[in-house]
Structure formats: C-alpha cells, structure tokens
Amino acid sequence: MREVRWASEEGDGIEHLTFDARPDGFFVESAVVGQRYGKAYGLYYTVRCDSQWRVLHTFLKVAGGGELELHGDGAGHWRDGHGLTLTALEGCVDIDIAATPFTNTLPIRRLQLAPGERQPIAVAYIGTPDLQVTRVDQAYTCIDRDREYRYDGIFRNFSANLRVDDDGLVIDYPTLFRRLQSVR
Template sequence: MREVRWASEEGEGIEHLAFDARAEGFFVESAVVGQRYGKGYGLYYRVHCDPSWRVNYAFLKVAGGGEVELHGDGEGHWRDGQGQTLKAIEGCIDIDIAATPYTNTLPIRRLKLAQGERQPIAVAYIATPDLQVTRVEQAYSCIELNREYRYEGLFRSFAANLKIDDDGLVIDYPTLFTRLPRTP
C-alpha cells in the first residue's frame, strides 16, 4: 500500500489517498477537504476496481451531507446501494469524481492506449459536493506511454495534459491539482 497527497490549485483543498494494488484488483480510500463554488466541504470515498481497472464499487460521503453508493459489473451496468438499476449511466465503465485527480487513473490504465492514440468515452461523473451522478463525454490520448496523457472534458470544453507515475497516479494536473510534496 502507498499513500499520496494532492493540493488543489483552485483554492483551499487537500486530498490524502491510500492506494493498494492486489491480485484481485485496485483499492483506494481517500479523504478530501476542499472548496467548490465558495463553499467548503469534506469528502470521504472508497473505490474498488477489478484487475482490468473496471470500477465495481464506489462509495462517497460528504461530511454532514449526502452519500452515494455505486455497484458496477465492469460491463457498463450500474446499481445503487439499494440495488436499483441506474439507467442514466448505462454503458459507462469509469467514474469521475470531480474533487480528485485519482479517477483519471481509471481510464488511463483501463484503456491501455498506444502512444498517439485517442479514445472518447462516456463516464459516470460525480459532482462535488452535491454527489449528483450524471453521464458525461470525455476523451483520453496517450502523449508519452505510461508518463503523460491528455484529458478532454468534452462536456465542458476543458483539456489538460496529465503527468503520471508508475502506478498511473497523477503527478501534475495543470490548473487543478499538484502532488505533494511539490517538486521544483
């Protein structure tokens, strides 16, 4: 198990994430203290992926607020914590939690893009701090294999080149997140 931290570049905020790679998949547990739309929040989340980086479980809880639980089958079918089918995110394999750079790791690793390759995908986007889950369009491109990828939020006309480490965890996400400790 390893632990990493990111600082928000948008305002006050920090995340502490525990990452565990096991034979049966990838497991994270994290706490985020952040600010969005001028309001502070605390977020706890857990995400489990199978060995192919497909999300099969996600749980998010905002301190003093709501929570959401998602169960995926790795084929794009989702249920909530009560077992209800979530048709709005049907076909999505990945999730994107707005408050963290961690969820960029999921499609980067799962897609296994060749250098120069680009892949548009639909993801289950989880807004923070209201935890609304919606389907959005994104794309990833491999700039330098296992080192740098381009993220495109097609649903909001945003793009950034992300540098990653050997585990696929983001080191630098320009304008949004920086890994701690900061290196010159």
C-alpha cells in the same frame, strides 16, 4: 500500499489517498477537504476496481451531508446502494469524482492506449459536494505511454495534459491539482 497527497490549485483543498494493489484488483480510500463553487466540504470516498481497472464499487460520504453508493459490473451496468438499476449510466465503465485527480487513473490504466491513440468514453461524473451523478463525454489521448496523457472534458470544453507516475496516479494536473512530496 502507497499513500499520496494532492493540493488543489483552485483554493485551499488537500487530498490524502491510500492506494492498494491486490491480487484481485485495486482499492482506494481517500479523504478530501476542499471548496467548490464557494462551498467548503469534507469528502470521504472508496473505490474498488477489478484487475483490469473496471470500477466495481464506490462509496462517497460528504461530512454533514449526503452519501452515494454505486455498484458496477465492469461492463457498463450500474446499480445504486439500494440495488436499483441506473439506466442513465448505461455504458459507463469509469467514474469521475470532481474533487480528485485519482479518477483519471481509471481510464488511463484501463484503456492501455498506444502513443498518439485517442479514445472517447462516457463516464459517470460525480459532482461535489452535491454527489449528483450524470453521464458525460470525455476523451483520453496517450502522449507518452505511462508518463503523459491528454484529458479532454468534452462535456465542458476543457483539456489538460496530465503527467502520471508508474501506477498511473496523477503527478500534475495543470490549473487543478498538484502532487505533494511524500510524507516521511
């Protein structure tokens, strides 16, 4: 199990994440303290993926606020915590939680892009702190395999080159997040 921390480049936010690679997939548990659109929040979330980095389950809880639970089948079909089918997310394999650079790891690892290869994808975008889920278009391009990727938030006309470590976890996300030194 690994532990990493990121600091927000936009304010006083910080995230503490545990990353556990298991024989049947990957499990992440994290706590984020941040600020978005002038509103401070605390967020706890978990993400469980299969061995091919497809999201099977995520749970999010805002301190003093709402909760969100999503179940994916790894093939782009989603249900909420009550078992209701979420047709608006049809075809989305990945999630993107606005408060964290971690969810960039999901398509980076799942897509296995070759250098120079670009892949547009639809993702289930989870806003924070409101936990509203929408389908958005993004793209990833491999610049240096297992080291650097270009993220294009097509839905908001934003791009950034992301440096990643051997596990695909973001080291540097210019203007948004930076990894902190490991706690010893």
